[in-house]
Amino acid sequence: MNRLTHFVLPLAMAGFLLGLWYAALRWGWVNPVILPAPDAILSAIWENRVDMFQASGATFMAAFLGFSAAVLGGFLIAMILASHRWIKTSLHPLVLTIQMTPIIIITPIIGLWVEDALFRIITITFLISFFPVVANTTLGLVSTEKNLLDLFSVYGASKFQEIAFLRIPFALPYFLTGMKIAGTLAPIGAITGDFLLGTSRNPGLGFLLLTYLNSGQIPAMFGIAAVACLLGFFFVAVVHFLNFSLLHAWHDSREGVEQ
Amino acid sequence: MDTTERQLPMGGTPATKDPLVQFEQLTKHYRSGQAPVLADVSFSVYEGDFIGLIGPSGCGKSTMLKLISGLTPVTDGHLWIDGKDPLSARAELAVVFQEATLLPWLTVRQNVELPLRLKGKASSDRKETAQRLLDLVRLSHVEDNYPRQLSGGMKMRSSIARALSLSPKIMLLDEPFGALDEMTRDKLNEDLLQMREEEKWTAFFVTHSVAEAVFLSNRIAVFSSNPGRIAHWIDVDFPYPRQPLLRDSLEFHNKVCEVSQLLRGAHQP
Numbered sequence: 001m002n003r004l005t006h007f008v009l010p011l012a013m014a015g016f017l018l019g020l021w022y023a024a025l026r027w028g029w030v031n032p033v034i035l036p037a038p039d040a041i042l043s044a045i046w047e048n049r050v051d052m053f054q055a056s057g058a059t060f061m062a063a064f065l066g067f068s069a070a071v072l073g074g075f076l077i078a079m080i081l082a083s084h085r086w087i088k089t090s091l092h093p094l095v096l097t098i099q100m101t102p103i104i105i106i107t108p109i110i111g112l113w114v115e116d117a118l119f120r121i122i123t124i125t126f127l128i129s130f131f132p133v134v135a136n137t138t139l140g141l142v143s144t145e146k147n148l149l150d151l152f153s154v155y156g157a158s159k160f161q162e163i164a165f166l167r168i169p170f171a172l173p174y175f176l177t178g179m180k181i182a183g184t185l186a187p188i189g190a191i192t193g194d195f196l197l198g199t200s201r202n203p204g205l206g207f208l209l210l211t212y213l214n215s216g217q218i219p220a221m222f223g224i225a226a227v228a229c230l231l232g233f234f235f236v237a238v239v240h241f242l243n244f245s246l247l248h249a250w251h252d253s254r255e256g257v258e259q
Numbered sequence: 260m261d262t263t264e265r266q267l268p269m270g271g272t273p274a275t276k277d278p279l280v281q282f283e284q285l286t287k288h289y290r291s292g293q294a295p296v297l298a299d300v301s302f303s304v305y306e307g308d309f310i311g312l313i314g315p316s317g318c319g320k321s322t323m324l325k326l327i328s329g330l331t332p333v334t335d336g337h338l339w340i341d342g343k344d345p346l347s348a349r350a351e352l353a354v355v356f357q358e359a360t361l362l363p364w365l366t367v368r369q370n371v372e373l374p375l376r377l378k379g380k381a382s383s384d385r386k387e388t389a390q391r392l393l394d395l396v397r398l399s400h401v402e403d404n405y406p407r408q409l410s411g412g413m414k415m416r417s418s419i420a421r422a423l424s425l426s427p428k429i430m431l432l433d434e435p436f437g438a439l440d441e442m443t444r445d446k447l448n449e450d451l452l453q454m455r456e457e458e459k460w461t462a463f464f465v466t467h468s469v470a471e472a473v474f475l476s477n478r479i480a481v482f483s484s485n486p487g488r489i490a491h492w493i494d495v496d497f498p499y500p501r502q503p504l505l506r507d508s509l510e511f512h513n514k515v516c517e518v519s520q521l522l523r524g525a526h527q528p
Contacts, residue, residue: 147356151360154330154352156349165362165373169364172364249405250364250365250406
C-alpha cells in the first residue's frame with residue numbers, strides 16, 4: 001500500500017460516512033433530536049468552548065496523574081510479583097480480583113473511602129489502568145533469556161546487578177506495551193470516575209456530560225464524545241512517542257513503531 | 260591409530276599444580292533416579308590445551324561445559340579447576356554460547372565492557388581493554404552500533420571479544436559458530452587461533468563439525484551417549500600457529516577420517 005492510499009482511503013471512508021449521516025437526517029431516516037448533524041455538534045462545542053476546555057484540562061490532569069500512578073505502581077507491583085514464585089502465587093489472585101471487579105462497583109466504595117475529589121478520580125484511573133502494566137511487566141521480568149542469566153551468573157554478577165542491568169532492561173519492551181494499553185485506558189478511567197464521582201467545583205468531561213444530559217443538550221453531549229476522543233488520541237500519542245524514543249535504537253519491533 | 264586414553268589414577272588428593280582442569284570419576288544426574296547425563300568421567304586438561312568436544316546430541320558435551328562453569332552442580336565425583344571447585348574458579352573462565360547472547364540494548368562496545376563493568380572496573384580501564392579487543396576482532400568501526408545492526412559473524416566476534424575482556428585462563432565455547440555459514444566459520448576459526456597466540460588460554464570447544472574440531476584442537480574428546488562418556492581421546496599434533504592451508508593437506512584429511520570413524524562407532528551402541 002503506498003503512502004497516498006494510506007491517507008486517501010480513511011478520508012474517503014470518513015467522507016462517505018458523513019454523507020450517509022447527512023442523508024439520514026435530510027430524508028428523515030433518524031430523528032435529529034437523538035442524532036444531531038455534525039455541524040450542530042461543532043457549533044455546540046464552540047458555544048461551550050470555555051467549559052469544555054476547562055473540563056478537558058481537568059480530565060487530562062486527572063488522567064495523567066492516574067496514568068503515572070498506574071505506570072509507577074504497576075511497575076513496583078510487577079517487581080514484587082516477579083521477585084519470588086511464592087510471592088507471585090500468593091499475591092496474583094488478589095491482583096486479579098481487583099482487576100475483575102467492575103469499576104462501576106468499586107467506584108462508590110472509593111467515594112466512601114477517599115475524601116478529595118481529584119484524588120478519587122486518580123484512584124479510579126489507577127484501578128482501571130494498572131493491570132496491563134503489572135501483567136506485561138511481570139511477564140517481561142520473568143522471561144529473561146536463560147543464556148543471558150547464565151552469562152551474568154558466570155561473570156559473578158550480584159543479584160542487584162542482575163536485576164538492574166539485565167532483568168529490567170529486558171522487561172522494558174513488555175513494560176512499554178503495558179504502558180501503551182494503560183495510556184488508552186487512563187482517559188476512560190478519568191472520565192468514568194468524573195461521571196460517577198465528579199463535582200461542579202472542578203468539573204471534568206464526565207461531570208460536564210452529566211450536566212448536558214440532565215439539561216437535554218444533546219448536541220453538546222456528542223461534542224463531549226468528540227473532545228474526549230481527541231483527548232484520548234493526544235494522550236496515546238504522548239505515550240507512543242515515549243515508547244519510540246526509548247526503543248527505536250535497539251529494538252527490532254519495526255524501529256520501535258507500533259507492531 | 261594414535262588414540263590415547265589418558266586415565267588418571269583413581270582417588271587420591273587433587274593435583275594442585277599440574278592439571279588445569281581435572282575430572283575425577285565424575286557423574287552427573289539432572290534428576291536423581293534418571294539415567295546419568297555423564298557417567299564416571301575422568302580426565303585432565305593442561306594449561307594451553309585446546310580441547311575439542313564432539314559426539315552425538317545429548318551425550319553430555321554441553322553439560323560438561325556447564326559443570327566447568329559452575330552453572331550446574333556435580334552429582335558424584337570431583338571436578339577441580341586450577342585446584343579449586345568450579346564456583347570459586349569462576350573468575351578464571353569465560354563462556355561463549357551458540358547464540359551471541361549480546362544485550363540488545365547495549366552497543367557493541369558496551370557489550371564488550373559489560374564483564375568489566377560487573378566487576379566494578381574503572382571506566383578508563385574498561386575503555387582501554389574494549390578498544391584493544393575490538394581492534395583484535397576487527398569491530399572498531401561498528402563499536403557504537405547495536406547488535407541488531409550486525410551480521411551473525413560480527414555478533415559472534417563481539418561475543419568472543421566480550422569473553423576475552425577479563426583475560427580468562429579458560430574459554431568455554433559451546434558450538435559458537437554452529438549457526439554460521441561455512442566460509443564465515445572457517446574465517447572465525449582462523450581468527451580464534453590467532454587471538455589465542457597472544458594469550459594462551461585453554462579452550463573447551465563443543466562442535467558438531469569434525470573438520471572444525473581437527474583444525475582447532477590439539478586433543479579431541481569423542482563422546483558416546485547413554486550414558487554420556489568420553490569414548491576416545493585423539494591427539495592432533497599439527498603445530499600452532501596453524502595456517503588455513505592445513506585444511507587442504509592429506510594429513511588433515513586423514514585425521515578428519517580417523518575422528519569421523521570413531522564418531523560413527525560412538526553413534527552405534
